[in-house]
Amino acid sequence: MSIPMIVFIICGIFAVLGAIGLILAREPVHSALSLVLVMIALAVLYLLLGAAFIAAIQILVYAGAIMVLFVFVIMLLNAGVEVRTNLSRLARWVGIPLAFLFLVEMIYSLFHEYVGRAGMAAGGTFAAPVPASTEALSMKIFTEFVLPFELTSILILIAILGALVLAKKESA
Amino acid sequence: MFPPLQDLYRIAPEIVLCFFGILIMLIDPFVPAGRKRSMGWLAFVGTLVALASLRFMFTHLGSAYSGLLRVDVFSLFVHGIVIVVAALAILGSFDYLDHENIQRGEYYALLLFATAGMGILASANELITAFVGLEISSISTYILVGFRRTVLKSNESSLKYFLLGSFATAFFLYGIALTYGATRSTRFEAINQAIAAHGSGALLILGLGLIFVGLGFKVVAAPFQIYTPDVYEGAPTPVTAVLACGPKAAAFAVMLRIFYSAFGNASHIWFWAIWVSAVLTMCIGNFAALVQSNVKRLLAYSSIAHAGYILVAFVAASEIGVAAVLFYLAAYAAMTLGAFLIVAHVGGTGERRLDVADYAGLGTNQPWVAACFSLFLLSLLGLPATAGFLGKFYAFSAAVDQRIVWLVVIAAINSVIGAYYYLKVIVAMYFWEPNKEWTPSPMHAPMFIVLLLTAIGTIYLGILPDRVMQWAIASAQSLH
Numbered sequence: 114m115s116i117p118m119i120v121f122i123i124c125g126i127f128a129v130l131g132a133i134g135l136i137l138a139r140e141p142v143h144s145a146l147s148l149v150l151v152m153i154a155l156a157v158l159y160l161l162l163g164a165a166f167i168a169a170i171q172i173l174v175y176a177g178a179i180m181v182l183f184v185f186v187i188m189l190l191n192a193g194v195e196v197r198t199n200l201s202r203l204a205r206w207v208g209i210p211l212a213f214l215f216l217v218e219m220i221y222s223l224f225h226e227y228v229g230r231a232g233m234a235a236g237g238t239f240a241a242p243v244p245a246s247t248e249a250l251s252m253k254i255f256t257e258f259v260l261p262f263e264l265t266s267i268l269i270l271i272a273i274l275g276a277l278v279l280a281k282k283e284s285a
Numbered sequence: 286m287f288p289p290l291q292d293l294y295r296i297a298p299e300i301v302l303c304f305f306g307i308l309i310m311l312i313d314p315f316v317p318a319g320r321k322r323s324m325g326w327l328a329f330v331g332t333l334v335a336l337a338s339l340r341f342m343f344t345h346l347g348s349a350y351s352g353l354l355r356v357d358v359f360s361l362f363v364h365g366i367v368i369v370v371a372a373l374a375i376l377g378s379f380d381y382l383d384h385e386n387i388q389r390g391e392y393y394a395l396l397l398f399a400t401a402g403m404g405i406l407a408s409a410n411e412l413i414t415a416f417v418g419l420e421i422s423s424i425s426t427y428i429l430v431g432f433r434r435t436v437l438k439s440n441e442s443s444l445k446y447f448l449l450g451s452f453a454t455a456f457f458l459y460g461i462a463l464t465y466g467a468t469r470s471t472r473f474e475a476i477n478q479a480i481a482a483h484g485s486g487a488l489l490i491l492g493l494g495l496i497f498v499g500l501g502f503k504v505v506a507a508p509f510q511i512y513t514p515d516v517y518e519g520a521p522t523p524v525t526a527v528l529a530c531g532p533k534a535a536a537f538a539v540m541l542r543i544f545y546s547a548f549g550n551a552s553h554i555w556f557w558a559i560w561v562s563a564v565l566t567m568c569i570g571n572f573a574a575l576v577q578s579n580v581k582r583l584l585a586y587s588s589i590a591h592a593g594y595i596l597v598a599f600v601a602a603s604e605i606g607v608a609a610v611l612f613y614l615a616a617y618a619a620m621t622l623g624a625f626l627i628v629a630h631v632g633g634t635g636e637r638r639l640d641v642a643d644y645a646g647l648g649t650n651q652p653w654v655a656a657c658f659s660l661f662l663l664s665l666l667g668l669p670a671t672a673g674f675l676g677k678f679y680a681f682s683a684a685v686d687q688r689i690v691w692l693v694v695i696a697a698i699n700s701v702i703g704a705y706y707y708l709k710v711i712v713a714m715y716f717w718e719p720n721k722e723w724t725p726s727p728m729h730a731p732m733f734i735v736l737l738l739t740a741i742g743t744i745y746l747g748i749l750p751d752r753v754m755q756w757a758i759a760s761a762q763s764l765h
Contacts, residue, residue: 218487218491219491221487222463222486222487222488222490222491223488225486225487225488226466226467226486226487226488256351257351257353258353258413259350260296260349260350260353260354260414261353261413261414261416261417264405264414264417264418264421265417267303267398267401267402267421268417268420268421268424270307270398271395271398271421271424271425271428272424274310274391274394274395274398274428275395275424275425275427275428277391278389278391278395278428278432278434279428279431279434
């Protein structure tokens, strides 16, 4: 087993454990910290795929800025222990089996698509299908995909406007 | 390498709408609190300029931004619907915002941004662009739904819409990722070619399914319609009017493009999924509407039922089917916009009069309003010589052409069931004794003009559909 494969398995396990912890933890801070674990594990996975820029952004923006904000908000609001609601009957008898079915479907189709085509079997390479270097990425963003990139600025403007609308003090 | 300058003409309406949105944000702080309505007029001018700028799109048909957008007659048609809906909704919002004490410039700016997002959806020819357009229109509408900040119900519906909408968006994104994994592209033509070359594997089917979850939420197709009545009821009524017409039309447009252009070679896969969804949507909408006593909720369920009728035309997967979907969207926009704005008018301050019983005596109190409302309801019901009848007629005949007879039978039974609850409101307006003294609020000029235009639109599409139907057919042809 190659070293990337070992790193992949370890990070994959951490990501799944973090995701489960996020849902099951009763203290909001524990949930937030589990999410940090997921983010960091994902960043390592991106790195394995050769996407260094995405990995760096993942750490900077998600694990860094956003999660710090989460933790601060939780602490400032002094959020107490989560009150458990019992799963509704629909969630228990329909939701959980469906979620499980979805998992099986995902595993089946991914295996069908990749292992079936002898991709993994041929040595388990993690080479990205397209060059994912920062240079190639920026070339794509600023030439081919410049429209969605610019549209995102409108999206952020709307988010700011929305925060203003919902949080502004009522002027007398 | 760099996008050529004439690409700007192809997104002219979006540029205009965003320009006016930002202009309103800049001017708004300097406008005194009592004169905020001027921002509404500015937004209205913005929509008119955007409508005029469709001319630039028309003279520069073709693909733009390295093929991410495809500006054709189809996208022009949908642009026309969403911009007209926004313009009329702005006029219809003036009085409502005044008496709810939320007359603020941000409302109009958000409405313009949302319309720009819907415009992007109408032209998107690639999944990432479609996603960004979907997000622009969704996030603006989440905020608009919660615009009555002091009303608990509005907060609830905004939060519900936001949380469920975020889930739907996540599903859509997951679907994009899987589709990319299976076909190595997010461009519709490339996906189509990949399916033609390699067939459709399990991964692609899963991706398409998840994309349908995300878009089904926006077009309120069952089983993703659960949120509709609560959100439509809690939202400010003019916003509800927009929600029922604009985002729905845009989402149907991008769904048509994705299912026909990108996944056209895999239509045997999605045929039954849409078929079942259409049946569920019609039945849930109609049966739940039967027991409603709140007119706003009743219309919300009716909007679910109508999404089902549109899906019937969608299943047909033919040129006539696409044209029928587009015609239905235009007809539905005219009658629903009018109906919801009358609900806003009758509801009065704080939306207190929403019950069917509150409409008792409207026929004698405000005969013109009652007549307009009856017209819209009869059109929703599908009475001949109204837009709703021809919408259904084209939709059902497109399905019959493709030998999808059972679905049409179910749809026909459903439209008969619909008669009960639409007629109930009309009977209340004309034959019930008003249960309390009530002086209806006076009708002001902007609202009057909107009702007049939507009523004319409803009758025009019902009697002289040829011209609009020809555009719809031309749009359907341009899709390929």
